[in-house]
Amino acid sequence: MDTSIKVLIVDDFATMRRILKNILKQLGFKNLVEADDGTSAWDVLENQSIDLIISDWNMPKMTGLELLKKVRADSRYAGKPFLMVTAEAQKQNVIEAVQAGVSNYVVKPFTAEAISDKLEKILR
Amino acid sequence: MDVALINPFINATLNVLETMAFIKVVPGKPYVKKDNVAVGDVTGILGLTGIANGTISVSFEEHCILTIVSNMFGETMERLDDDITDAVGELTNMISGQARRELEQIGKVFKAAIPSVVTGKNHSIRHYSDGPKIAIPFNTDGGDFTIEVCFER
Numbered sequence: 001m002d003t004s005i006k007v008l009i010v011d012d013f014a015t016m017r018r019i020l021k022n023i024l025k026q027l028g029f030k031n032l033v034e035a036d037d038g039t040s041a042w043d044v045l046e047n048q049s050i051d052l053i054i055s056d057w058n059m060p061k062m063t064g065l066e067l068l069k070k071v072r073a074d075s076r077y078a079g080k081p082f083l084m085v086t087a088e089a090q091k092q093n094v095i096e097a098v099q100a101g102v103s104n105y106v107v108k109p110f111t112a113e114a115i116s117d118k119l120e121k122i123l124r
Numbered sequence: 125m126d127v128a129l130i131n132p133f134i135n136a137t138l139n140v141l142e143t144m145a146f147i148k149v150v151p152g153k154p155y156v157k158k159d160n161v162a163v164g165d166v167t168g169i170l171g172l173t174g175i176a177n178g179t180i181s182v183s184f185e186e187h188c189i190l191t192i193v194s195n196m197f198g199e200t201m202e203r204l205d206d207d208i209t210d211a212v213g214e215l216t217n218m219i220s221g222q223a224r225r226e227l228e229q230i231g232k233v234f235k236a237a238i239p240s241v242v243t244g245k246n247h248s249i250r251h252y253s254d255g256p257k258i259a260i261p262f263n264t265d266g267g268d269f270t271i272e273v274c275f276e277r
Contacts, residue, residue: 012238013214014207018197019144058217060238087221090228107225108218109143 001123003028005051010034010041010067011085012059016108020054020085023112027119038062042070045077052123057086057093065100072101081122085110126176126275128230130154130258133180133273136222137262140215145195152261160250163259163270165189166204166243168216171252172224174234178275179251180223182216184267191266204243213239219271253277 007029011017017034024032033048035041037059044050053071057064064084071077081103086093089107097105104118134151141149157163164183171179184192186204193211194201201208216239224234242249251257253276260271 013210013217015193015196015211015214022198058236058238087218089221089225090233108221109140111143 001027001120004031005029005123006031006033006049007052007054008033008035008041008044008048008050010036010038010053010055010059010064012036012056016056016085020115023115026112027116038064038067038070041067045071050077050080052081052083052119054083054085057084057088057097065096068097068100068102083118083122085115129176129227129232129275130260130273132223132226133219133271134260135226136219137182137260137271139222140218141192141264144215144218145192147192147195147264147266150263152263154258154260157257157259157272160248162242162247162249163261164268165245165247166208166212166241167247167249168212168239168241169249169251170216170220170239171237172220172234172275173237175232176275178253178255178273180216180220180274181249181251181272182212182219182269183249183272184212184269186267188264188267188269191264209241209243213241216241 009017009020035044039061055064083104084102085106087108103122141147162183165186167183169181190201220236251274255275255277257272257274
């Protein structure tokens with residue numbers, strides 16, 4: 001797993017961004033950027049070279065699903081790996097995310113191992 | 125209130141805190157709460173809509189939430205600040221999500237709003253419906269917290 005890549009962490013809760021950052025740092029990732037909703041995340045994508053997006057679903061302004069659809073619809077970013085980390089785990093949510101092209105899906109609450117396993121699958 | 129609506133919130137609370145904060149949580153006996161005063165110093169509250177409309181709240185004693193968030197972050201938290209408020213919101217969100225997943229498995233589908241957080245000694249909890257407030261106390265080594273579940277009659 002290439003840990004030199006630049007990762008964008010998107011969540012409206014600073015708590016979750018902090019937990020994810022801690023886990024990613026433990027896994028060896030150093031190049032981490034944060035955004036607190038889909039709109040801010042899109043600004044980051046437009047201005048920085050991002051290799052992996054890790055996003056919550058339920059956020060104000062632009063949800064994670066809306067961000068995912070926007071990313072997949074734009075040829076500049078369509079191929080970027082996109083990991084959804086969310087408390088939204090009802091069947092319909094998972095179906096919608098898969099149909100929108102999510103790379104993988106982690107349900108909150110999660111362990112560090114769950115994040116590591118999903119990243120291994122996405123980035124290998 | 126349909127008792128089947130309560131257990132998923134107890135299970136979700138145990139799972140969320142044991143997974144994210146590595147903390148042993150022991151549930152107490154549920155009771156009907158008569159007043160609006162929070163049993164704790166900081167409360168996350170979240171609206172639910174679906175087969176019934178209602179709210180859930182999670183109220184933590186100060187020492188309890190400081191212990192929980194310290195474990196989540198891997199560093200000692202010493203006071204009720206914005207970091208703690210944010211963490212309570214996210215914990216409420218995760219408990220709701222996990223409980224809604226279990227409720228879906230018994231055919232009860234709910235959507236959740238974004239949680240809000242209230243802090244302060246003896247603050248009030250305003251549930252959105254006038255149904256009975258079922259309170260479930262929980263004990264941890266770091267202190268106590270209480271969940272309230274309230275759905276319309």
